[in-house]
Amino acid sequence: DAMVIQNPRYQVTQFGKPVTLSCSQTLNHNVMYWYQQKSSQAPKLLFHYYDKDFNNEADTPDNFQSRRPNTSFCFLDIRSPGLGDAAMYLCATSSGTSGGNEQFFGPGTRLTVL
Amino acid sequence: GNSVTQMEGPVTLSEEAFLTINCTYTATGYPSLFWYVQYPGEGLQLLLKATKADDKGSNKGFEATYRKETTSFHLEKGSVQVSDSAVYFCALSATDSWGKLQFGAGTQVVVTP
Numbered sequence: 675d676a677m678v679i680q681n682p683r684y685q686v687t688q689f690g691k692p693v694t695l696s697c698s699q700t701l702n703h704n705v706m707y708w709y710q711q712k713s714s715q716a717p718k719l720l721f722h723y724y725d726k727d728f729n730n731e732a733d734t735p736d737n738f739q740s741r742r743p744n745t746s747f748c749f750l751d752i753r754s755p756g757l758g759d760a761a762m763y764l765c766a767t768s769s770g771t772s773g774g775n776e777q778f779f780g781p782g783t784r785l786t787v788l
Numbered sequence: 789g790n791s792v793t794q795m796e797g798p799v800t801l802s803e804e805a806f807l808t809i810n811c812t813y814t815a816t817g818y819p820s821l822f823w824y825v826q827y828p829g830e831g832l833q834l835l836l837k838a839t840k841a842d843d844k845g846s847n848k849g850f851e852a853t854y855r856k857e858t859t860s861f862h863l864e865k866g867s868v869q870v871s872d873s874a875v876y877f878c879a880l881s882a883t884d885s886w887g888k889l890q891f892g893a894g895t896q897v898v899v900t901p
Contacts, residue, residue: 678831680831705886705887707888714894715893715894716877716891716892716893716894717832717877717889717891719888719889722886722888724886729886764831764832766831766832768887770887771886771887772887773819773820773839773881773882773883773885773887774820774837774839774881775881775887776822776834776837777832777834777887777889778834779824779831779832779833780831781829781830781831782830782831
């Protein structure tokens with residue numbers, strides 16, 4: 675089945691130690707999104723790619739970076755994780771950017787910062 | 789700016805009860821409206837959507853109608869099951885927003901046998 679895959683499902687890192695989360699998709703979608711979801715809150719968009727064009731949300735901290743080496747893969751890099759970065763990170767894809775397009779979500783990676 | 793407001797949870801119901809989750813929005817133009825569901829430990833799944841006024845989205849017994857006059861998109865199900873226990877998010881995608889979703893805070897629904 676076509677899907678969005680996130681690895682790992684659970685990631686533990688230490689305060690200040692860089693961490694990379696990965697997302698892959700078999701849907702061949704042009705658009706990929708990264709969201710941060712803290713406990714009992716709504717997902718918050720960090721950035722998105724349209725093909726290789728990167729779009730950062732204005733309030734996304736500089737500590738968060740992203741790479742998209744090809745259509746299928748997208749990575750979220752947290753350069754120096756703080757305790758406040760502990761959250762579920764969700765990757766999503768979409769076939770286009772018109773308002774009615776559905777986003778397909780992966781299962782998420784839960785990040786713990788010690 | 790754009791925003792979505794939905795009723796706070798948790799909402800606790802008995803099996804076969806009627807479910808309503810209110811959702812109202814603020815946006816310019818004609819946004820697309822969505823309901824996503826998140827089961828424990830999982831990502832979000834699209835439940836239904838509507839892209840223009842008076843459209844009704846429906847799926848798995850759930851329905852919601854895009855009401856432009858009241859800027860609302862309330863979710864309803866006539867008879868819930870234990871398996872409907874989840875967190876439900878109302879969301880909008882504004883015109884010319886690159887498909888970005890603006891989510892409400894989410895409503896947890898707990899259905900007991």
